[in-house]
Amino acid sequence: MAPILAVAACGPAPDEASGGDWPDRSPRVEIVEELRADLSRPRAESDGGGTASVEEISGPAVAGRPGTWRIVYRAGPLGVAVGGAVYLQVSPFWGWSTPQTEREAALGYTTIATDAGGVDLSAETLDQQLLAIHVRGRALEEGELIEITYGAGPAGALADRYAERDSRFWVAVDGDGDGVRELISESPAVDVLPGPASRLLLHLPSTARPGESVDLVAALVDAAGNGWPEFRGTLELRLPAGVAVADGRDRPGGDGATRKVVSLALAEEDRGRLVVPLRLAAELGGVVRVVGRADGGSAGAGFEAESTPLLVSPAGRRILWADLQNHSGLSDGSATPDDLLRYAREIAALDAAAVTDHDHWGMRFMDRDPAIWRRTLDAVDRLHDPGRFVALAGYEWTNWVEGHRHVVFFEPTAEAAAGLLLSSIDESHDEAHELWAGLDGVRALTFAHHSAGDPIPTDWSREPPPGLEPVTEIVSVHGSSESADSPGVVVRGAVEGNYVRDALDRGYRLGFVGSSDGHDGHPGLGRLASPSGGVAAILADDATREGIYEALRARRTYATNGPRIVVRASYAGWPIGADIPAAAAAAGEVGPIAGVPEGTLVVRAVAPAEIARIDVISRQSATGAGAIAGEALCPERERECSLTVTLPAFRSGGYLYLRVVQTDGGAAWTSPFFFE
Ligand SMILES: [Zn+2]
Ligand SMILES: [Zn+2]
DSSP states (O other), rough: OOOOOOOOOOSOOOOOOOOTTTTTTSSSHHHHHHHHHHSSOOOTTTOOOEEEEEEETTTTTTTTOOOOEEEEEEETTOOBTTEEEEEEEOOOOOOOOOOOOOTTSTTHHHBEEEEEEEEEEEEEETTEEEEEEEEEESSSOOOEEEEEEEOOSSTTTEESSSEEEEEEEEEEEEESSSSSOOOOOOOOOOEEEEEEEEEEEEEEOSOTTTOOOEEEEEEETTTTTTBBBOOOEEEEEETTTEEETSSOOOOOOSSOOOOOEEEEEOGGGGGTTEEEEEEEOOOOOOEEOOOEEEEEEEOOEEEEOOOOOEEOOSSSSEOOOOOOEOOOOTTSSSHHHHHHEEEEEEEEOOEEEEEEEEESSSSSSSGOOOOHHHHOOOOOOOOBBTTTTEEEEEEOOOTTTOEEEEEOOOOOSSGHHHHHHOTSSHHHHHTTHHEEEEEEEEEEEEEOTTSSSTTOOOOSSOOOTTTOOSSSEEEETEEEOSTTTTTTTTOOOTTTOOOOHHHHHOOOOOEEEEEESSSSSSSGGGHHHHHHHHOOEEEOOOSSHHEEEEEHTTTOOEEEESSOOEEEEEEEETEOOOEEEEEEETTOOOOOOTTTTEEEEEEEEEEEOEEEEEEEEEEESSOOEEOSSSSSSSTTOEEEEEEEEEEOOOOTOOOOEEEETTTTTTTEEOOOEEOO
């Protein structure tokens, strides 16, 4: 069925020359032509024949560590003809050594053997992680074996740097020797375990009311961000005044009468992870940060961390954290959909996450095999826990002409999306307006992403329909598509005039979200393994599909490139993302909160790291271009900042948004306020 595509559609890109303009870089029609040509290539009956198994010679695979694996291929009823070949495609996602038969001392050295006398095998490395084994001498007959020992030399072969279950050794067969190969029906797989703990993460929710209880999620991860490492020891937490462990295990600490210290056991079965319920005092207000230390006892290692900040206030909407774009091992990412969602909830402490594999990219194509799409839908139904964790089904419409968009479904059951995987390779849905027409009446949203640059920029010539595409993914592991003056701007292929700000200047009303666009199995924590990540702050009181859908449609969102920055902002009393009547504004009327005068921007930011500045970006009316307005706010390099600013009146077509930039490059972008 699928050709072997060793390159991720929107994962970490191979090195490429940067720069270039339309139409040199885009649209990438040749990719579509190649995918379609492959689909129409005839397959011989013997292509994809046979079975394979794997044996772990050196014990269980550990992320990023060398090992040795033996893959045994057994020919099917039609065998493999002279001139045919068996292909070993070690998972191209992410970091497995490329199998090679030339250098015994080097990583990935592979030996080939067969029990079939008279069959002459020769192997060659064709591409990253791809080895071809050509059959010569005589045909390989049914039941005859090829034994492939991968990592046979002293260096072994490196396993995937990301831990996951079901990491596959893909086996494909060209049975008749015409150069067209096909995957065997079930390629063997191994589980890749996390490496040793190397970092402690402490996540608190970003908002709570005085007197509430909140969960602190403490999780150790390995050097690549993989969760659930082996660990045994203690977790010591230092709690600020007004915060107590809900079950009363805390005691007064040594650093002042108001602080308390609690020491908790991390047992082997905790796999480095604890949820600690905390009680907030009824009179508590302001910012809470908890400091913690995990100690592994005799193992020697100790890991310190400070929690994400929690803003305790009786006012303001709740902030939910979501990662709405993630690729699992079903396309070109890592982890099973279930494990991806578990990581989102249990390690990254997200409130919502979507699984969005490519429609037509990776080792097998979801749009050609409903069973693959079914695995996403089933996982989402299993992990969805309304009120506590929102699991969402989606896919990536991987369009190489108009740009990629991921589609996320908000129907009450994932099942409702079963017939709605509208493929970017299908001629009836290969243009954005056809996708949107196909989703008309469906509770689904589309998100343009990496819109300014590689792997393909968005064609902004068509205005996205506000009902289906109210927000855009402004930042991810690919960097920021906001503007050329953005922190962490997209590194490759940025197209001048194609940034999100340029789309706003066309008059489009788009709110902002960030997503990791992760391929490492670590939703919400893309920044652990990349310079940039992406996460969406959604201002909604209910952690339900309905609550999140409504907030996205109202653009009540902001984006960050990873850090859980708390941003509160309003303009004349209107919330982030609002359409503000310019006529009312001009007449000096006030927004929905009485008593807040026109022109008044109220901002409060609470960040994990020092805030370098807050930029106000605005356009006063329907003409001209948005730009940074006036002086940067909050230049004092503190972690918290509150202020009230008076701005000149906006006319119809104007917009205004905020950019909070930390000294470490972390940033948040609020959805714009739009004036009409
Ligand atoms: Zn993409
Ligand atoms: Zn993607």
